[in-house]
Amino acid sequence: MFLAVLVIQGAISLERLAEYRALVDCAKKAAESAYAPYSKTAQGAALLSADGKIFKGAKMECASYGAAVCAETAALTAAISEGVRRFQAIAIHPSEYPCGTSRQMLAEFGINLDVVIEDSSGHIEVVNLRELLPSHFGPHNLS
Ligand SMILES: [Zn+2]
Numbered sequence: 752m753f754l755a756v757l758v759i760q761g762a763i764s765l766e767r768l769a770e771y772r773a774l775v776d777c778a779k780k781a782a783e784s785a786y787a788p789y790s791k792t793a794q795g796a797a798l799l800s801a802d803g804k805i806f807k808g809a810k811m812e813c814a815s816y817g818a819a820v821c822a823e824t825a826a827l828t829a830a831i832s833e834g835v836r837r838f839q840a841i842a843i844h845p846s847e848y849p850c851g852t853s854r855q856m857l858a859e860f861g862i863n864l865d866v867v868i869e870d871s872s873g874h875i876e877v878v879n880l881r882e883l884l885p886s887h888f889g890p891h892n893l894s
Contacts, residue, residue: 763877771840771875776798781807781822788812795844796822798830801837806830806890817874823853827860840865846876854884862887 763771774797781795787810794810808825820828823841830838838860842890843849846868849857857864857880864880 767877770799771865771877772869773843774805774840774842774867775844775869775875777805777807777841778822781809781826782844784809785809785822788891789814789816792845794847796826797842798823798826798838799840799842800830800835801839801855804830804833804835806833806835821850821853823849826854827853827856835861838864840867840877843871846870848855848878849884854880855887856858858884860885860887863891 765806769784775795778795781797782793783795784807785795786791789812790869792810796808798806798808800806806826806829808822808827808829810822811825812822813819823843825842838857841857841864843866846871862881862884864881866878866883868876870876
């Protein structure tokens with residue numbers, strides 16, 4: 752299989768690329784569990800901790816639309832529930848960058864997070880959260 756990569760921010764190693772492709776595969780698997788009867792868009796996310804653990808999350812919609820939970824937030828909540836606080840990357844499927852709320856929640860635990868998606872051609876894209884949420888509000892603003 753031909754592997755291609757489009758790295759928007761900086762270069763990554765082949766080892767890291769393989770790791771991120773596996774992370775995308777986990778996000779695809781998580782999407783199979785999504786509860787999305789209203790949008791019909793099943794979304795999954797896989798969050799890679801700094802020590803190499805993967806936490807999956809699936810979108811959960813609700814008849815009260817505002818109460819829906821994004822896949823990224825679900826993955827983050829799963830990790831936080833296990834006491835994990837440091838992360839390296841998050842993959843999201845289908846290919847979408849996190850919404851504003853999810854960006855803010857992810858930034859709570861570190862702005863240096865790779866966001867990994869796979870485009871429709873199978874290319875892996877990596878963008879750092881810092882690029883998606885510049886001048887973010889965080890714990891440093893409350894001190
Ligand atoms: Zn979101």
